[in-house]
Amino acid sequence: MKVNGYEIEPGANLANANFEGADLAGANLEGANLRFANLTGANLAGCNLRNAALQQAVFIGADLRNTVLVRANFEGADLKDANLERANLTSANMTEASLKRVNLTSAILVEANLLSVDLTGAGLLRADLTEAVLSRSALVGANLKDANFEGAVLIRANLEGVDLRGANLKGTVLKGSNLREAILPGVDLSNAALSGVRFTGAILENVIW
Secondary structure: OEEOOEEOOOOOEOOOOEOOOOEOOOOEOOOOEOOOOEOOOOEOOOOEOOOOEOOOOEOOOOEOOOOEOOOOEOOOOEOOOOEOOOOEOOOOEOOOOEOOOOEOOOOEOOOOEOOOOEOOOOEOOOOEOOOOEOOOOEOOOOEOOOOEOOOOEOOOOEOOOOEOOOOEOOOOEOOOOEOOOOEOOOOEOOOOEOOOOEOOOOEOOOOEO
16 A cells, blocks of 8 residues: 555665654554654554664654564654554664653563663553663653563663552662662562662562562
8 A cells, every 4th residue: 555655565665754644554564664754643553563674763642552563673763652552562672762651551572672761651551571671761750560570671770759569570680770769569579680779768568579
C-alpha cells in the first residue's frame, strides 16, 4: 500500500518521511529505514517493525500498541507520550531515547538497551524488563508496579520516588542508583548488587534482601 506517496513494505527506505497523523495500522515494515521520520500522532498499532532503523525518528503521541519491535533501533528517538502497551521490544536499542510519559504497560523489553533513557513519568505496569540495561536512565515518577527487572542492570539510575510495589528486582545491578523515597514494600531484592544505593526515606517494609 501507499501512504503519502511512499510504498509501505518490508525493507522500505522511508528516511526523513513525513507520516504525521498517518494511519499505518497493521503495516509490515520489517527492516524498514525510518531514520529521522516524523510519525507524530501516527497510528502504528499492530505494525511489524522488527529490525527497523528508527534512529532520531519522532513518535510523539503515536499509537504503537501491540507492535513488533524486536531488535528495532530507536537510538535518540523521541517517543514522548506514545502508547506502546503490549509492544514487543525484545533486544531493542533505545539508547538516549526520550520516553517521557510513555505507556509501556505489559510491554516486553527483555534484554532491551535503555541506556541513558528518559522514562520520567512513564507507565511500566507489569512490563517485562528481564536482563534489560537501564543504566543512567531517569525513571522519576514512573509506575513500576509488578514490573519484572530480574537480572536487569540499573547502574546510577534515578528511581527517586518510584512505585515498585509487586516488582521483581531479584539479581538486579543497582550500584550507585538513587532510590530515595521509593516505594518498595515486599519487593524481592535478593542477590541484587546494591553498593552505593541511596535508600533515604524509602519504604522498605518486608523487603526480601
